[in-house]
Amino acid sequence: MTIAKRTVGVALGAALGLAAGPAAAQDLAVALGASVTSLDPHFHALAPNNSIAQHVFNNLVEQDENQKLIQGLAVSWSARGDDKWIIKLRPGVKFTDGSDFTAEDVVASIKRIAWVPNSPSAFTIYTKAIKEAVIVDPLTLELRTDGPYPLMPNDLSNFFIISKKSVEAPTEDFNRLTAAIGTGPYKYSDYARGDRIVLERNEGYWDTKPEWKKVTFRLITNPAARVAALLAGDVQMIEAVPTADIEKLKRNPNLSLAQAASNRLIYLHMDHQRDTTPFFTDKAGKPLAKNPLKDLRVRQALSKAINRDGIVERVMEGVSVPAGQLLAESFFGTSKNLPPEKYDPDGAKKLLADAGYPNGFGVTLHGPNDRYINDGRVIQTVAQMWSRIGVDAKVEAMPWATYAAKATNQEFSIFLVGWGSGTGETSSTLRSLLATFNRETGMGQANRGRYSNPELDKVLAEALRTVNSAKRGELLAQASEIGIRDVGVIPLHYEVSTWGLKKGLTYVGRAGQETLAMEVRTAK
């Protein structure tokens, strides 16, 4: 009977196994960790959507894996005078419907970005500097700006070019694939919302054609299920491998891993604005009369009390890099003089005593628990480290969905956030996190602690007007030094992203954390 049973089991397995089917050599299945909500490349400026759109659409300027700017649909870009950029477009590029790519498509894309209805986060943030786009000839564009605007190439690397035929197509038409006409290495062949996106190679692609004829992206948001799908061989690649599984996957002879330091900084924001801040108390739990975070020595002490190497090693399982500034040193606009703050509990205690808190104080540290890699555990660890210098730290972690609004409304005193620099340079981080909050100029829009330093503002403003790259890099480095030495924020670490692959496949991890099928190759 047991033999009979076993045979049935095997037969069943074989039959079902056949149904699941071994994928053809030119097919690739990838499991993504975040939901892709729309195939309209102009609807929602959201990382997972952009990552998929990059397969089907091109930008004028592209970013390589380290976010260095390289040629895309534009072959050259140069500033002329104080208020013009001349963009030369790539000749001989065709859309997947056979029509030629020209300057009209660029103008149409800029127009559609401003038009697309109901957008919860529009791409206009990347096109608003363009006051007017003038077609000089079919392959030359003149972009006019108000005053010098050195970030134009970075902006051009952040919005996609669609066919002018789709200029008035609503989002639904992109989701139905009828309007999704691009110039990229792939075209959409099937879309089951919330489940999978199937791509087919664009045989007329203007650049090197990718290795995979058919790519299936599956949306598996549960991390354990994603790892299981890779282990079971249902997919050949997964993104966002949970840190706890990395060791296990490393030891598995059938798999390999790809890793890359990302452009995402994990840091602590502090309330620099209010005279009394809600979550700082004396040891007895009574609110403090003044906000200790206004004292540089307190900020320095809190930073010195954090053992960053310890966090990286114990909490992040070695998969992150201790941070001393806003972006890792390999990025544009960083300083060579900002190593991570050394762990120094005695120095921290002394600074606290000098500041008038010899016995420390009580504080509640806030953070999300489902947004960044191991975020909830990171704040617990930081709180424990603070207790060693006499600071009684409580921890309150909550889901990002409730956390984000509270953080923006300045409801916390000291709290953990992350920042990924979409442009790959510190200008994004500086102007968003450390520049003085100003609604009219759009500076400091994510400065949830309302740090304000006129000296930094001045250097940064100059950097944002300087078109010469080398000079701008120096100014940005200088601004970073001012902000970090004044402890405007407390940097903790840079996230490292991890991809899991079937043995025999290689992937060059990207600083922007995107998962791109055209960059997946068979090892030679």
Add this chain to the structure above:
Amino acid sequence: MTVFIVRRLMQSVVILLVMSVIVFLGVFAIGNPVDILISPDADQLERERAIRALGLDLPLWEQYFVFLKNAAVGDLGRSFVFNEPALRLIFERMPATLELAFTAVVLSLIVGIPLGLYAGLRPQTVTSKGIMAGSIVGFSLPTFWQGLMFIMVFAVMLGWLPSTGRGQIGSFLGIKSSLFTQDGLAHVILPAVNLALGNAALIIRLTRAGVRETLLQDYVKFARAKGLSSRRVVGVHVLKNILIPLVTVVGLEIAGLIAFAVVTESIFAWPGMGKLIIDSINQLDRPVMVAYLMMIVLLFIIINLIVDVLYSVIDPRVRLQDVKG
């Protein structure tokens, strides 16, 4: 009976209205979705534009009023993140959830009723005790753990079944479902069993309890005395009389499986409504959350109504009428 049904439907409208207020207040309390939805690079003016575009600048009562006005003509709003009508999104996901729930219920009935009958008729045997012990395990295991174990054993170690996702979709008599293809069936087995186990355990226990109680009734004794075969005694006299509690529970279970298969759907990456609602909560996609919860309330109302009607069919003594207090 018609009067009963009409009156119940009218009560349902009131329940729906009350629910809509509760749900609306609930999602409003969670937080401002703009902070989740907006690109971190967006500046203050862009944030204000997004708030206006999504209609979040209006006071709560006005947002609710707009919602009611549109709901009256069948429009439950437009998803913030998908930019498609919320109802369309829900209906798009419904077949996947229905086929999963259907398979799970059928499985739990096929397994639960016979085992429960056996355990009820022969309570002292080792097998019966084994079944009862097994049923405790069945509903005490946490679904997420159990699901992951299934994946580890049957997909990763044995490689018999696919780990996650929904299979190919076939069509039969115009109905499209993954249950009509071999690949689809292979995909549905693990999540359906995962959902069915807890329910099967419940049905075993209910059936056993019902059987034990019914066996002592006079009409069973009488049937036995009359010399009816034990097959007929069990199949007709016992089984029919334990159906009422079973129908109640199965009805609620179906509704529960459809509405709250969230855990199983996310572990198995099953593209059903449960996964939609959990993604919507994480992204604070208010229109979808509200529309989904309204749909679920409606579903429970309808299933309860069907259960009540079934009572009167199964048990002729039951008359459908309003209880007057």
